[in-house]
Amino acid sequence: MTNDQFGSPATATYTIGTPANLSAPCAGQNAETIQAVDPAANAVYDAWIGCRGIGFAGSADGGATFGAPVTLPGSVGQKGGRSWDPAITVAPDGTVYVAFMVARSGLTYPVVDVSTDHGATFRTAGAITPPDASNWGDRDFIAAGPDGTLYLTWDYGPSAAAVTFVCSPSGSCAFATGDVNAVLQKSTDGGRTWSPMTHISPGYPNSGADSAPVVVEPDGSLDVLYQGYVVTDIPTDDLTVAHTYATRSTDGGASWSPPVRIGADAGTMNNSEWWIDGSEALGPDGTLYATWDTQGPDSDTGWLAYSRDHGSTWSAPVRVPADTLDVPHIMQVVAGPPGTAYVGWLSSSDPRGYAQYLRTFSTTRGWLSAPVQVSRDFGTGTVWPGDTFGLSALSPTRLVLAWGSAVAPTASTDSIWAATVRVALP
Template sequence: MKTPLCLLLLSVAFIQAEEPSPPKIPAEVWQVAPKAMFPVMHRLPDGRVAAVIRAGAAHLGLAGRLDMIFSSDNGKTWGGQVVVNDSPLDDRNPAFGVAKSGALVVSFYRTANYDEQGKYNPFLGKEMSTWVTRSEDGGKTWQPPTPIDCAAHGFGSPYGRMVTLPDGSMLMAVYGDVVGSKGEMKTRRETSHVYRSTDDGRTWSRLSQIGSGKTQLNETALLLTRSGRLIAAVRSRAYELWTSVSDDQGATWSEPKKLAPAWVHPADLIEAPGGVLLLAGNRVGPFGLIGIIGSTAGEFDYAKRFTITDTLTSRDSGYPSGVLLPDGRILALYYSGSDHAHKDWARPHVAAASFALPGQ
């Protein structure tokens, strides 16, 4: 009898065998930050580019903290690394936004669920909490973090770039579920939510849930298009990629539609010339990043994907975050444990890819 994992691996192998390889576009790549992971990038009001990154530990570890790095030359070089938050617990999973006032806002998840040997165990019943911190001096200093109440869905893990609406309110994607004992795992329901702030990112409350709960969803990228439509690209618990849209500033969402198969996740969204660029980690193999150009209505065709980089060494990689550069090129940050083509880069590291969109 085949286990669900065996069936999933067989399906991945079938995808690799049957689907033609997507075209690979030219891209420049370089290392940005050694010993770092999970970048979330934003362009600042003064023209700089900034990214919040996980530092201090690997994918898991109590020493995990959140730092911010800055670039004044559109991502070619980075510096000015500052600590955003570093508590005795594991500070991780950031979301990053810029308020209408220009204040920088970072929300994050904190967990104490590590045993005496330092091994992560989500069933220990220790602290799991969600926080927000702000900087009013361009990221030089950060205010003491304040908690966000996510009890409605057990715990809350922020994700991706925050959205600032024309009226100054801010939206942020947060996912969670109720974590109990191992025996309750089958009844857990992961859900993706949108939180809103109406006071420049200082306080947050739950606004809506993406989807009816029929499909379990977690890490969610949000984009506000120039038309006012919000697009969400959402990772599912089955490791697939789904999309949803909202035309009422995030109050309600369309029922999500499946876009990509298992192991193509998570995503980022950028409005670019000619439509909306979706970036995603390719964990099917060869491991790297893919892109899909869709419409500003939120329609994407997975068959039209293209490869940006394909030299990463494992599935523990990806998490792209991109911005549109003044010259029309795209700058994307991502992380990797190591890279076949750059064996001298740190393990792990945050890297950058710069590329022109196909046909431009």
């Protein structure tokens, strides 16, 4: 298998539904959606930054239609009028949990809302109290285990004053310096109370780690993918270039295996990459999939790798988008049938602006199609679409995607769009 297979015959085909505007009733900017599904209920749930705080919309018919968006409790009036970085999961009993970051009284931390009626109503379950005054916190991820235990990872630093930023005029911000770390906490009572944090990335408080999605295996083991920067000049903690690492816990997050670097020959991430980098998915056969993107002097490349031994070793990286233009390639992956992964990316690689793309990969056959465009319209390339998008599988061949994009006639602000995709595999 080679890293480039764009000339291979397209054998998977796609039936793409008409994109729907989920956020239409919410005025102003709506961006950075994230998504979860409940296949047993044929339900799709999206949360995003917007609707005066964190917006939410649900679908009870597999993404064909969505209810009116609502603003989640506890999300209004934070960080300049908005909360940020939503994360979402569905527990085995159908309970929906949405986490998001807030800043209050000099502290930054995640809040967790809960719905026990399939997203019809929400209440705040609880919040995490940081152990340090004037702390720094960012990007949270949440996942539910088979027994209903909630696992939440987030970026944490003891001192907000130590973190400095590199901000994009048409994106969000990356970190130039700081005591940034990937940490985990868990809850066994539906998010009301949370365990003390454990450190996923070694070297706390100078580990240089952020953005740590967590996957729970059927036996309760935890798999985490994170972005780890090379840290120099401690205690200033200059963040230089980053690599993608995988680590695993078999004791509920109390301890973590030595991190394994993925795609060592694929390049590095720079400290001006403003989007959320790194996505991980677990296939029904136990295969782990990871996506990320790297930056060269004048390029940006999206990658996929997989592991058949719980993250101990990984395949050679496979290039995903056809282009390597110096623009964002915001990557996500979700598992399909055994040995199959669906990879999506949101990118402004087309001169017309941002679009949502998708293609299918087989661990035995390579790429099963060329990239296809899921979005019908292009979003303005100079308007921030958010740092993430949604990609979920309701069945092995039925997908739902959601993304932010500034499309005419309101091309100065983003809306949240969603579309269904049915995949016919060879």
